[in-house]
Structure formats: C-alpha cells, structure tokens
Amino acid sequence: MFSARKKALGEAVADMCHHQQGSHGWFAFHECLGEVAASREAAGLDRLLASLWRSRPHISDAHTITLLGIAVRHHLLEHSGPGDVFDPRLPLSRRTSALTDLLERRGDVIARHMESYSNSYTGARRFLLPQLVIGAFADRFAVPGVRLLDLGTSIGLLPRQLNNEAVFRRFAPDLRWHPAAPPYRSIPLEFVCGVDRPPLPTLDWVRTCHGPSDYYEQRFEEVLWSLEQSERAGRDVRLRPLDLLDSPGLAAFLTDHRVNVVTCNFVLYQYGEDVRRELVRTVTGALDAPGLLLLMDPSHALARQGCAVHAYQDGSTEALHIADVSDAHFMGDVTVHPDMGVVAGPEAYR
C-alpha cells in the first residue's frame, strides 16, 4: 500500500517537472524531490510520508508535493536562509543530497507542519471570472441578494475583491475571453464570508506558498496591492475556520446563513475524487434557491498549465463545464463553453 502510493507520488513529481510554469520557482525543488523519491536511501522521506498519510489520508499527490516544497521552504527560511534545494544553479546531485539530509534530520518537524497547514497560495486575478459569472447569474435569475461563501478562501482575497472595480480594471485586460466575456455587473452582495481549515492561514504563510522567483514576487505584490485596495473600500468580510471535510458542519453553515452562492477555487485538487463528490453533494443539497456552486481547479492535477471551471445549480450534482482558463494565475485566455449559457444566460455564449 505504502510503496504503491509512493510510486504514484514519484510519477506525479516527474509529471510536474514538465509543467510549463516550473521555471517560475518550484522546478529545482521538484527535480530533487523526484530523485529522493526514486532513491533507496530515502528513509527520512518515507517516515514523513507515512506520518502525513496517516493523519491526512485524503491528501492528493499534487498537494503533498507542493506542500512539502512549501514546508521545506518555511523551515529553511526560519532556520538558515533559502537553502541549496531551491537553487537551480547547483548540480542536481548536490540539491538531492541536501534534501535527503534535511528530511533525515528534520523530517519530523516538517511533517508536523504539513499535518497542520495546507498550500494556501492565493491568486489576485482569480476573482475576475467569478465576478462576471456570479454577476450574470444574479441578473439572469433575478437574485435580489447574493449570500456568498468562499470555501478554502486562504486569507479571504476573493471575498474582499468582489465588486471592487479598481482591482477588476487593473487585472481584467490581461485576460482574453473567447468568444466573449459576460459584461461586468456589480453583484448584489448581501453577505460575504470565507472559510478555511483551522488554523487560518496567515499572510506570512501565503508569502511562503509563493515560489522562490521574481515571477512569484510579482504575484505576491498583486496580492498585497489588492488587500490595500479592499481595505480602502472598507469591505466587511467574515473569515471563519471550517473544515470542508466536515459535511454536516458545512451543510449547517450554509443553511444557517441562507447561502445561495458558493465558490471553491483551487481547493479540491488537494484531495481525491471522493471528497469532490461529497462536497458537491453537500453544497448543492444545502444551497438556498436559486443557488450556484462554482469550482475552479488546476487542469491535470498541476501537471499542466491552466484550469477548468465547473458550475452546479442548487439541487443538482450535474457538472456544467462552463469554461477553461489557459493559466491558473488568470493571465491568458478564457475559453467559454456552451454550458455557460445555462448559468449566465444565453447571451453569455453565442
């Protein structure tokens, strides 16, 4: 069981090494992790994985790999600086032995961190699509008040950004829609809340979740700028700890707050298909009508660039594949699919 799972993890790392965005910061780490995973001298990694998989049995390979990189980075930043394992200028053999040694000596500390925290990377441009789709949905179904919950919200960026036209105007021009974007509409927001797994991620943790590169520095600047803009706009956003694996707790939260729109972006790839099915069942069964669940997830478990966008209506677990985005950081192209018309009205897909 352990060796089959570890073999699958090794294959997932190899796949991620070919990711077009690997050069943006995590490639050097993924490359040496692949070597450690394939080696016979990986007792530190084996102990770490055994402990992680016991405490988080549902964690996906893509999440294990990205979270391990973040936890190692966090550990090194706290103790000794950036570290060899992230330096692409060093030979692979040197990076690999640095990682083997670190996992041997400090694997237990790194494992504990991975058991408590998740990859909480958040993207400042991701709200562009929900802004337009939820606006069109509210208009199409004449929803007088949108009561929105953002699941796996990280630091609550999307709930703060919605309806902030200044932030929308800055980022929207870098996203091209085919055949066309729904028009910008202000969403009639009545209640906005974000939840994440306890302990709630901090801004510092989110900074560590950004890869060590200029590219990710720029993305983090966009996060900081967005937070500053929404502070100016005085947006009142509630952030609460809630574990989405707790289906009864999630259903109760939705009904107690009469939530009619749920967004869940870049969260479910951290789990297997069974968790996704259960979440869709729980949310669509508890949404106020007319209700919408919007899911955005990386294409192919982080092995390729891009993301897929699915929508569900209250009471139905049938996935509507409404769009694909060429880049999970939302710079590039959105391809709108016919199902968009079901959610956003026939004029949204012509």
Ligand SMILES: C[S@@+](CC[C@H](N)C(=O)[O-])C[C@H]1O[C@@H](n2cnc3c(N)ncnc32)[C@H](O)[C@@H]1O
């Ligand atoms: C990669 S971040 C995405 C953040 C944000 N939605 C975005 O797209 O920018 C995934 C978030 O999901 C959260 N998450 C993972 N598992 C969760 C769970 N069981 N319950 C609640 N939140 C969870 C993580 O803690 C993390 O902050």
